[in-house]
Amino acid sequence: MALPPFQAFFDDHRDEVLGFLTALVGPSDADDAFQETFVAALRAYPRLREDSNLRAWVLTIARRKAIDLARARNRRALPSDDLPEHPAPAPPDKQPELWVAVSGLPERQRAAVFLRFAGDLTHRDIAEVMDASEDAVRKNVSDGLKKLKETFA
Amino acid sequence: MNLDIEKALRGAAPTARGASDDVAARFLRRASDEGLLDVAYAHVDSPLGPLLAATTERGLVRLSYLGFRDEDETLQKLADDVSPRVLEAPARLDPVRRELDEYFEGKRSEFDVAIDWSPMKDFQRRILEATAAIPFGGHASYGEVAERAGNPRAFRAAGTALGRNPIPIIIPCHRVWAAGGKLGGYTGGLERKRTLLELEGALQPELG
Numbered sequence: 001m002a003l004p005p006f007q008a009f010f011d012d013h014r015d016e017v018l019g020f021l022t023a024l025v026g027p028s029d030a031d032d033a034f035q036e037t038f039v040a041a042l043r044a045y046p047r048l049r050e051d052s053n054l055r056a057w058v059l060t061i062a063r064r065k066a067i068d069l070a071r072a073r074n075r076r077a078l079p080s081d082d083l084p085e086h087p088a089p090a091p092p093d094k095q096p097e098l099w100v101a102v103s104g105l106p107e108r109q110r111a112a113v114f115l116r117f118a119g120d121l122t123h124r125d126i127a128e129v130m131d132a133s134e135d136a137v138r139k140n141v142s143d144g145l146k147k148l149k150e151t152f153a
Numbered sequence: 154m155n156l157d158i159e160k161a162l163r164g165a166a167p168t169a170r171g172a173s174d175d176v177a178a179r180f181l182r183r184a185s186d187e188g189l190l191d192v193a194y195a196h197v198d199s200p201l202g203p204l205l206a207a208t209t210e211r212g213l214v215r216l217s218y219l220g221f222r223d224e225d226e227t228l229q230k231l232a233d234d235v236s237p238r239v240l241e242a243p244a245r246l247d248p249v250r251r252e253l254d255e256y257f258e259g260k261r262s263e264f265d266v267a268i269d270w271s272p273m274k275d276f277q278r279r280i281l282e283a284t285a286a287i288p289f290g291g292h293a294s295y296g297e298v299a300e301r302a303g304n305p306r307a308f309r310a311a312g313t314a315l316g317r318n319p320i321p322i323i324i325p326c327h328r329v330w331a332a333g334g335k336l337g338g339y340t341g342g343l344e345r346k347r348t349l350l351e352l353e354g355a356l357q358p359e360l361g
Contacts, residue, residue: 007241046237148158
């Protein structure tokens with residue numbers, strides 16, 4: 001039950017964290033958010049409880065860093081700037097237009113939809129990551145899905 | 154339609170694979186720059202098989218025969234004994250790798266890399282410090298090492314401490330023999346002990 005060496009933790013979660021951040025802030029900012037996420041994780045790691053859910057823990061940090069980054073961007077953006085209100089779309093994989101639509105969802109729905117479907121997390125784990133109730137994240141997922149459905153109807 | 158979208162979402166996660174090697178390298182630099190890299194490790198090839206070397210800011214903390222103990226186990230032990238902030242950072246181990254290469258090429262008889270003694274318990278540390286003082290080409294018995302460590306009757310405990318030497322080769326526990334000129338045991342297996350002693354000229358190569 002001891003904490004695994006950080007390298008093993010990093011290797012287990014780095015692809016998923018990068019994917020999550022790409023969905024949250026877009027590919028050009030995902031790298032910076034990734035650095036902030038894992039530096040914060042490394043800093044706190046020795047104090048972590050040994051029975052922690054490491055995956056939910058690192059996704060929680062990632063989401064906070066994504067929110068911080070988006071806030072910093074918004075503060076810097078002057079009204080005259082033509083920065084997009086929403087992040088750039090995720091890199092086209094198989095369903096580019098679908099992930100463009102996801103990136104247009106409100107932040108909580110975007111995160112919940114990614115974690116539920118791409119990450120296959122339980123509602124309970126999503127609730128932990130998003131620091132919300134299970135009911136709230138169920139609603140985030142279903143609202144997000146509903147909007148996507150309307151987009152592609 | 155709802156189901157189709159769910160299926161598409163599952164199948165089309167933006168994982169950005171491949172790109173993650175660059176971000177991983179950038180992360181390692183950040184971790185190092187911010188002083189968060191408590192234990193850096195690397196793989197080192199040697200004539201005795203693959204080794205895993207690990208260092209802290211203070212100095213070398215581990216040199217393991219990977220053929221003897223598996224990598225996951227070795228890294229987990231480092232995480233438990235030293236710090237869980239363990240990352241693969243080969244550049245940090247370049248000096249160790251260079252000295253080991255020179256040693257195995259017969260161009261070096263003493264190691265200059267610093268050793269981190271701090272994770273060792275007091276008695277083990279005294280035994281291993283006494284061992285580190287045995288010169289290249291020489292040897293001592295378990296009893297002699299125990300005596301030099303200040304406890305001549307503790308030769309059995311000396312054997313145990315040597316058997317748990319975290320940095321073989323560089324802390325030369327192969328230079329500690331059993332009484333009567335017998336080689337005794339070795340953490341990496343007796344064949345490795347023999348090879349090291351032959352390299353140092355302390356033992357004649359076996360014939361046949």
